[in-house]
Amino acid sequence: EDKVVQSPLSLVVHEGDTVTLNCSYEVTNFRSLLWYKQEKKAPTFLFMLTSSGIEKKSGRLSSILDKKELFSILNITATQTGDSAIYLCAVGTDKLIFGTGTRLQVFP
Amino acid sequence: DARVTQTPRHKVTEMGQEVTMRCQPILGHNTVFWYRQTMMQGLELLAYFRNRAPLDDSGMPKDRFSAEMPDATLATLKIQPSEPRDSAVYFCASGLGAGRWSDIQYFGAGTRLSVL
Secondary structure, eight states: EEEEEEEOOOEEEEETEEEEEEEEESSSOEEEEEEEESSSSEEEEEEOOOSTTEEEETTTTEEEETTTTTTEEEEESSSGGGOOOOEEEESEEEEEEOOEEEEEEEEO | OOEEEEOOOOEETTOOOOEEEEEOOOTTTEEEEEEEEEETTEEEEEEEEEEEEEEOTSSTTTOOOOOOEETTTTEEESSSSSOOGGGGEEEEEEEEEEEEEEEEEEEEEEEEEEEE
């Protein structure tokens, strides 16, 4: 059975800290890995990764995929209170298989 | 600003009543997904369509849930009869898919359903 596991489940940090969120997966027919950020409403797309070892960056966020070890990490540097959200990892096959998410809380 | 539109945003109903949720996908997207999100289960895929044809509805309780795409601009998810355990946020998402594959999905704001 396909599965996506995220860790930690929850993280509490102070502004300015750097955090690393983890996502491991076991699926057949892997096509892509996606990260989403969910605040109070809909998940919003952050990154899509398809190749190992190539870092995707957007401002203070970056992500990398390791297809040999079947995992991805999402890094957030110099965290801000606006980064507080649930971060969802999803693996694309013929559909998206979501992990349960990491809840990040950033306090001033 | 292209976006997925869902209606209603909130729905409170009594057990046994029929509930219909609607979704307008982003124009040009050929794949539409229905998800349910609860605190306990996270995001669960209920069903999805490619070019209006249902590809997978194995996540949906068949006895009470039904999903349709009457045209390319409208997807519906219906629950009849509704039960308290159906209380959740229901998301619609759309994307572009080719062959067996789907890539980036864009989510609507969701319908928060409460069944009393």
